[in-house]
Amino acid sequence: MVRFTESTITFPYTRSLGPVVGAFMTALTEKRILGIRNGEQVICPPMEWDPSTGAELPRDLVEVGPAGTVDSWTWVPEPTEQHPLDRPFAFAFVRLDGASTPLLHAVDASSPDAMSDGMRVAPRWKGQRIGHLTDIACFVPGEEPQVDGDDLGPAAEPVQMMDYLARITYRNPVPPSSDLVVDASRQHRLVGFRCPGCGKTYVGGRGVCPIDSVEFGEEHLVELPHTGTITNHVVITPVQYPGQTETEPFARVFVLLDGSDAVLGYQPVIELPVEDVAVGVRVSAVWASPGEESDEGGGMGGAFGSLIGWMPNGEPPVDDPDLVNRIF
Amino acid sequence: MIPAAVVGVGQTHHKTRRRDVSFGGLVREAVFRALDDAQMTMADIDAVVLGKAPDLFEGVMKPELYLSDALGAVGKPMFRVHTAGSVGGTTGIVAASHVQGGKHKTVLAVAFEKQSEGNAQFALGSGKGASLGAGGSFAPFIRSYIHRSGAPEHIGWKVAVKDRQNALKNPYAHLKIEDISIEKVKSSPMMWEPIRFLESCPSSDGACAVVITDEEGARGRTPAWILGASSRSEPPAFPGRDPVRPLACLTCATDVYQQAGITRPREQIDMAELYVPFSWHEPMWLEAHFLAEEGDGWKLTDAGDTEIGGSMPINCSGGVLSSNPIGASGLLRFAEAALQVRGAAGEHQVDGCRTALGMAYGANSQYFSMWVVADSLQPFG
Numbered sequence: 001m002v003r004f005t006e007s008t009i010t011f012p013y014t015r016s017l018g019p020v021v022g023a024f025m026t027a028l029t030e031k032r033i034l035g036i037r038n039g040e041q042v043i044c045p046p047m048e049w050d051p052s053t054g055a056e057l058p059r060d061l062v063e064v065g066p067a068g069t070v071d072s073w074t075w076v077p078e079p080t081e082q083h084p085l086d087r088p089f090a091f092a093f094v095r096l097d098g099a100s101t102p103l104l105h106a107v108d109a110s111s112p113d114a115m116s117d118g119m120r121v122a123p124r125w126k127g128q129r130i131g132h133l134t135d136i137a138c139f140v141p142g143e144e145p146q147v148d149g150d151d152l153g154p155a156a157e158p159v160q161m162m163d164y165l166a167r168i169t170y171r172n173p174v175p176p177s178s179d180l181v182v183d184a185s186r187q188h189r190l191v192g193f194r195c196p197g198c199g200k201t202y203v204g205g206r207g208v209c210p211i212d213s214v215e216f217g218e219e220h221l222v223e224l225p226h227t228g229t230i231t232n233h234v235v236i237t238p239v240q241y242p243g244q245t246e247t248e249p250f251a252r253v254f255v256l257l258d259g260s261d262a263v264l265g266y267q268p269v270i271e272l273p274v275e276d277v278a279v280g281v282r283v284s285a286v287w288a289s290p291g292e293e294s295d296e297g298g299g300m301g302g303a304f305g306s307l308i309g310w311m312p313n314g315e316p317p318v319d320d321p322d323l324v325n326r327i328f
Numbered sequence: 329m330i331p332a333a334v335v336g337v338g339q340t341h342h343k344t345r346r347r348d349v350s351f352g353g354l355v356r357e358a359v360f361r362a363l364d365d366a367q368m369t370m371a372d373i374d375a376v377v378l379g380k381a382p383d384l385f386e387g388v389m390k391p392e393l394y395l396s397d398a399l400g401a402v403g404k405p406m407f408r409v410h411t412a413g414s415v416g417g418t419t420g421i422v423a424a425s426h427v428q429g430g431k432h433k434t435v436l437a438v439a440f441e442k443q444s445e446g447n448a449q450f451a452l453g454s455g456k457g458a459s460l461g462a463g464g465s466f467a468p469f470i471r472s473y474i475h476r477s478g479a480p481e482h483i484g485w486k487v488a489v490k491d492r493q494n495a496l497k498n499p500y501a502h503l504k505i506e507d508i509s510i511e512k513v514k515s516s517p518m519m520w521e522p523i524r525f526l527e528s529c530p531s532s533d534g535a536c537a538v539v540i541t542d543e544e545g546a547r548g549r550t551p552a553w554i555l556g557a558s559s560r561s562e563p564p565a566f567p568g569r570d571p572v573r574p575l576a577c578l579t580c581a582t583d584v585y586q587q588a589g590i591t592r593p594r595e596q597i598d599m600a601e602l603y604v605p606f607s608w609h610e611p612m613w614l615e616a617h618f619l620a621e622e623g624d625g626w627k628l629t630d631a632g633d634t635e636i637g638g639s640m641p642i643n644c645s646g647g648v649l650s651s652n653p654i655g656a657s658g659l660l661r662f663a664e665a666a667l668q669v670r671g672a673a674g675e676h677q678v679d680g681c682r683t684a685l686g687m688a689y690g691a692n693s694q695y696f697s698m699w700v701v702a703d704s705l706q707p708f709g
């Protein structure tokens with residue numbers, strides 16, 4: 001039975017809109033909808049180029065709508081939080097008056113019975129408009145545009161950028177080897193896997209040997225020592241991106257375990273100031289206090305399970321010129 | 329294999345932010361310059377190959393679909409390439425393979441990044457906290473190189489100065505540091521010891537495009553013949569892995585030289601564009617591409633051999649150290665190699681350049697892409 005973990009990534013991206021979509025978004029704040037002329041056609045929403053040939057279009061923007069005709073539609077009976085409306089609605093291709101191409105948007109209709117191909121719809125504008133397609137809250141049946149609440153007017157400046165908050169939730173399978181490593185770490189045991197193919201020892205819960213693809217299981221487990229030597233290191237000055245957990249420069253070190261060919265990559269250090277991080281420093285494993293444990297399997301380096309990092313153990317440093325080359 | 333040649337090269341002016349253009353507007357600047365250079369239009373293109381860094385950089389999933397109409401690819405085969413930082417190079421290789429295999433006559437390779445729309449360190453950390461960033465990943469490799477080669481610390485500074493001086497000759501380069509000097513580099517902040525701020529690449533918005541065609545298509549145009557093209561990869565981490573001389577790099581270089589008929593790379597290659605995001609990669613890659621003996625790469629840099637006018641000019645365009653729209657950076661290396669053998673590199677042209685190497689690498693120094701281009705199909709007689 002494969003176990004899965006769920007994780008969510010969120011990031012506030014921006015979008016440079018460019019001259020054509022920027023003008024479209026700016027017009028939305030003015031409760032106007034623009035298309036662009038492409039020969040005999042008017043494309044709405046407007047594009048910078050001919051969608052079929054890629055040819056550059058002259059910047060001939062024309063106002064369309066505000067009312068239009070539904071070309072086709074589909075009913076959304078159970079909206080999710082990502083949908084534009086919190087009640088059942090239709091997604092429809094709306095061909096605005098004067099446009100040759102349809103615009104995809106929501107139609108707020110009471111039931112599928114209220115929807116039909118060829119029906120007339122008009123925009124319901126938001127009172128506060130920022131230059132986003134959702135400045136049109138939705139379309140409503142009829143010819144008359146509406147405004148939700150107080151009309152706060154158009155944007156003060158031309159709209160050139162759009163914020164885009166991306167969010168995605170993953171479900172990742174956890175290899176059994178990751179659980180073995182994390183479970184052992186709960187008992188303050190450091191275990192690795194010795195590959196029967198290449199004979200190399202891997203620390204952390206990666207599922208397979210990257211050299212010959214042997215899948216690791218309990219039969220490959222080996223106990224590893226809790227002491228080692230720093231072979232190489234890096235000090236990171238954190239960039240304060242959204243989701244960053246670090247505020248001060250922090251070190252990551254590579255630890256060659258005693259009596260082993262196994263190097264643990266990108267390990268945190270404890271009670272070792274960044275200026276004292278050096279090749280040859282002797283260190284011992286540090287285990288989490290109750291409540292500090294993580295479920296990370298360490299498959300890609302870093303701390304894992306109840307192993308939270310390494311601290312100097314007071315032994316004299318090792319002077320070995322080849323240590324620095326043991327990064328992996 | 330059908331001979332294939334680059335007959336058109338285009339790129340944007342690389343900048344920290346190109347807020348004035350959409351993604352489509354950005355790639356089209358490079359595409360139309362490449363088509364103009366090839367004296368072609370979108371109608372002459374049979375297939376399009378798009379490369380960029382992972383989608384997390386800008387948060388656009390499947391940008392190849394989103395950009396297909398901007399690239400004039402409607403009704404044509406469209407391919408996406410994913411090989412991390414080496415992707416631009418691999419994009420060129422995939423495009424070339426469609427021509428070499430006889431599947432398509434003329435193929436457009438496009439690569440881009442609009443780094444300003446997201447955050448690279450966030451993306452490189454897979455969206456988690458405590459991301460190491462690229463400098464954090466590579467600093468230990470550089471420490472290992474310095475240790476084993478015994479190179480003095482000023483080598484890194486020299487590369488940083490040389491590439492920025494080359495960038496002053498390249499109208500498209502991002503960083504234009506008029507008063508660049510050893511003094512300025514060595515007094516810049518230490519970022520990831522031993523890498524200083526001015527020994528690091530910038531973060532850029534930009535795009536690059538090349539047009540690749542067959543012998544008939546190349547007639548009447550200025551071709552850069554693709555004599556060899558190769559890519560290799562290796563796992564990111566395993567005991568004993570050597571990131572200073574990655575096996576994938578050594579085997580990729582060996583393969584591309586063999587395809588091109590190169591037996592003495594140091595003499596037969598007139599210039600190379602190597603992917604050098606941090607200054608120390610220059611001596612490291614000179615050695616891992618057999619352009620210098622093991623342990624001697626830094627001596628070429630120190631002697632000025634890697635300058636324009638030196639015996640082994642490296643990164644005449646200013647390199648990744650001067651412009652880094654990540655996804656495009658690899659194709660920019662390949663494109664500069666093509667410009668050089670076509671005699672079209674302007675102020676940063678190497679006199680008499682007939683054979684050039686373009687190279688890109690990516691992820692944890694584990695993906696490698698290379699091509700060798702020349703002004704004729706048989707440059708060595």
Ligand SMILES: [Zn+2]
Nearest residue numbers: 195197198209
């Ligand atoms: Zn193995």
